[in-house]
Amino acid sequence: MNISTKSQYALRALIYLAQKNDICSIKDIAVKESISADYLEKILLPLKKNGVLGVKQGVKGGCYLAKRPEDIKIGEIVLTLEKSKAPVCLLLNSKGCSHDSSCLAKGIWNKLQADWIKIVNSYSLADALSYSK
Numbered sequence: 001m002n003i004s005t006k007s008q009y010a011l012r013a014l015i016y017l018a019q020k021n022d023i024c025s026i027k028d029i030a031v032k033e034s035i036s037a038d039y040l041e042k043i044l045l046p047l048k049k050n051g052v053l054g055v056k057q058g059v060k061g062g063c064y065l066a067k068r069p070e071d072i073k074i075g076e077i078v079l080t081l082e083k084s085k086a087p088v089c090l091l092l093n094s095k096g097c098s099h100d101s102s103c104l105a106k107g108i109w110n111k112l113q114a115d116w117i118k119i120v121n122s123y124s125l126a127d128a129l130s131y132s133k
Helices: 003-020 026-033 037-049 074-082 087-092 106-120 125-132
Strands: 052-055 063-066
Touching: 003 026, 003 037, 003 074, 003 125, 026 037, 026 125, 037 052, 037 074, 074 106, 074 125, 106 125
Parallel strands: none
Antiparallel strands: 052 063
């Protein structure tokens, strides 16, 4: 399965924030994770809108986790950024089976999609943090 760089970079940034457990500028995260700051800012915006990230304005401003790492599911991150319900969309580059309801493969694609969503939602950012050590 191919997950886009949006999800990969976002997960790296969120793990970094979880490790720091503090407010960090996007520039600092971008430098540490070797990601373009402009790209990272665009990636993180939907996660802010979704309530995963908070932003503090001002001189000592930056972003921070708006929830505990245990409460942020990997699926929430990926599904927010990929704007899909996952592997079917990622594998087929569409919103599921592109055929009509008579498609013979539609049932298995829907089952695989549901299973994939269960799997990514069974892991939290805290799990990812523990695997990064």
